[in-house]
Amino acid sequence: MSAKIKVAILGATGAVGQRFVQLLENHPWFEISALAASERSAGKAYTEAVNWKLDTPLPERVRKLPVLEAKPGFEAAIAFSGLDSKVAGPIEEEFAQAGYAVISNSKNHRMDEDVPLLLPEINADHIGLIEIQKNKRGYKKGFIVTNSNCSAMALCLGLAPIDQAFGIEKVMVTTLQAISGAGYPGVPALDIVGNVIPYIGEEEEKMERETQKILGKFKNGKIENHPMILSATTTRVPVIDGHTESVNVKLQKRVSLDEVKSAFRNYFSVPQKLKLPSAPEHPVVLKEEIDRPQPRLDVNIQKGMATIVGRVRPCPIFDWKFVILGHNTIRGAAGAAILNAELLKSQGFLS
Numbered sequence: 001m002s003a004k005i006k007v008a009i010l011g012a013t014g015a016v017g018q019r020f021v022q023l024l025e026n027h028p029w030f031e032i033s034a035l036a037a038s039e040r041s042a043g044k045a046y047t048e049a050v051n052w053k054l055d056t057p058l059p060e061r062v063r064k065l066p067v068l069e070a071k072p073g074f075e076a077a078i079a080f081s082g083l084d085s086k087v088a089g090p091i092e093e094e095f096a097q098a099g100y101a102v103i104s105n106s107k108n109h110r111m112d113e114d115v116p117l118l119l120p121e122i123n124a125d126h127i128g129l130i131e132i133q134k135n136k137r138g139y140k141k142g143f144i145v146t147n148s149n150c151s152a153m154a155l156c157l158g159l160a161p162i163d164q165a166f167g168i169e170k171v172m173v174t175t176l177q178a179i180s181g182a183g184y185p186g187v188p189a190l191d192i193v194g195n196v197i198p199y200i201g202e203e204e205e206k207m208e209r210e211t212q213k214i215l216g217k218f219k220n221g222k223i224e225n226h227p228m229i230l231s232a233t234t235t236r237v238p239v240i241d242g243h244t245e246s247v248n249v250k251l252q253k254r255v256s257l258d259e260v261k262s263a264f265r266n267y268f269s270v271p272q273k274l275k276l277p278s279a280p281e282h283p284v285v286l287k288e289e290i291d292r293p294q295p296r297l298d299v300n301i302q303k304g305m306a307t308i309v310g311r312v313r314p315c316p317i318f319d320w321k322f323v324i325l326g327h328n329t330i331r332g333a334a335g336a337a338i339l340n341a342e343l344l345k346s347q348g349f350l351s
């Protein structure tokens with residue numbers, strides 16, 4: 001068996017960084033060789049620097065690893081980034097310049113023309129941008145690949161099956177987003193307990209523009225955005241993990257309820273065909289119970305890597321409406337980045 005690929009985690013102490021540590025324990029292809037965070041954490045052992053918030057024990061292998069400053073110099077081929085977006089942009093560029101494959105969760109480079117906003121079920125061919133990026137930026141070996149905002153991720157997986165089958169013209173979406181989406185310590189308890197906050201800074205714009213890029217086509221060296229019109233309203237609710245979204249869609253043609261449901265049920269794509277280690281067997285799971293999906297009951301279906309769809313029904317204003325649920329720190333962040341790395345390895349980008 002060949003040796004595992006060494007990976008560093010930038011922002012390893014944060015909500016997303018902790019998920020990376022959890023999901024990479026016993027990964028068949030990757031092993032953690034370095035953990036980095038801010039200078040507040042640098043120099044401490046990981047177990048002292050991190051305020052571990054996950055429901056599995058902190059993996060033994062990384063407890064005593066020293067937290068380093070987020071500067072190139074680690075022995076690793078991949079730098080997974082869960083860095084605070086206030087600092088992620090230039091640090092990620094520095095790592096790509098230094099030869100690392102930077103696979104990022106932060107917003108900073110998502111909309112760069114030469115950076116893939118990758119979601120392997122939908123746009124695996126967007127990795128064609130990597131060579132263009134390397135040439136344009138003069139990166140010899142390294143590059144930057146991003147995954148989307150957590151609510152856009154769940155939405156895109158919920159839209160792709162019906163877009164590919166029937167074409168989508170318009171989307172109206174309202175989210176009910178979990179607290180862990182705001183990182184740690186995130187939203188103060190006095191603001192969120194027993195409450196709904198009807199505003200998340202920049203989230204609506206991110207959902208609208210990232211969805212068009214993700215569902216767009218790679219043509220003549222560029223991404224042509226999907227022409228669908230989107231309108232998003234985003235809210236924060238007192239749920240720990242799992243973003244719920246109420247979605248209304250207008251399609252390009254008339255179809256039956258059975259056809260819509262069967263598009264969701266039969267959705268299957270590149271990561272499933274390639275049998276990538278983190279690929280969910282079913283990237284979209286259709287629930288038929290009238291009161292599902294619910295975050296507490298359904299967020300961990302398919303190990304948090306699927307979008308759960310339920311309540312599919314006709315819409316008197318648009319054509320169809322349904323509810324979706326996605327795990328924001330797994331498929332919406334660290335799990336998505338790991339799946340992106342697996343796709344890149346399978347296509348020879350990490351050799």
Ligand code: NAP
Pocket residue numbers: 010011012013014015016017036037038039040041042070081082083084085087088105106107148149150180181182183184185328329332333
């Ligand atoms: P978080 O809990 O606030 O963690 C931020 C991380 O960045 C910490 O490890 C922190 O280290 C590190 N950091 C801060 N300043 C730094 C600096 N100057 N140099 C190096 N490291 C620094 O945030 P998060 O929720 O994990 O989010 C991380 C990124 O992923 C953000 O860009 C966010 O928008 C994105 N994202 C989050 C989610 C989600 O569901 N939470 C989903 C998708 C995308 P210290 O502990 O040392 O301060």
